[in-house]
Amino acid sequence: MNTPFVINAADRTVGAILIDIENYRGSLGDGSPELAIRIEGVAKQDSFGAGLQGIGSLEIHGELGDFGLCALHDCECRVDGNVGDFFCHSLKSGLVIVKGHAKNSLGALGWGGFLAIYGNAGNCLAVGLQGSEVVVRGSTGDFACLGMQSGCVVIGGNVGHELGKGMRGGTIYLRGDAESISSDIEEIRVREPDRLKIGLLMIKAGIKSAGKEFRMYRSVHGESN
Secondary structure, eight states: OOOOEEEEOTTOOHHHHHHHHHHHHHHHOTTOOOOEEEEEEEESOTTTTTTOBSOSEEEEEEEOOTTTTTTOBSOEEEEESOBOTTTTTTOOSSEEEESSOBOSSTTTTOOSSEEEESSOOOSSTTTTOEEEEEEESSOOOTTTTTTOOEEEEEESSOBOSSBTTTOOSOEEEESSOBSOBOTTEEEEOOOHHHHHHHHHHHHHHTOOOOSOSOEEEEETTOOOO
């Protein structure tokens, strides 16, 4: 990987930053190695990085506003700071690690890829999830996994009310307590392959955990991976 191309985001629009990235990509020419980009001074801009694709390594330093990294595809991204509502909405592929907290609707409608938050998340975590893997090291609010269809969610802390409401597929792993659990899901016995999967997801997120003390939940309306 080449030395990262550094962009200072202070007092700049999201569009101008994306133009910088595309210009840098173009300057490398066809057959160039994967891009390595570091963006500094981010100050809660909305829709930051929406639609980015094909960047090998992206580091973001600062707080993101709402709809950050929406529809991200084929990127490895690390954020040093908090993120707003609908972060990684419709995630397509790639890996995203956030060293901070997230607001509401984290990972909503994610199709694929991997998303991990080292802090807490707000309400409606992974709403309508379609296949992504989402890990929250801390706690989350009400209506986590609302309408989830497929994929996997790991919650290391506590959750609020109505966990799994309207869930039709996918798997929830919970280590903490839930204020209330929807009648749409049921607890399933955790077997050794499940513990191994949790452990591997935690390793992928860079979190030390052996996958123990988790409970597993799935939809009562049918089995799904």
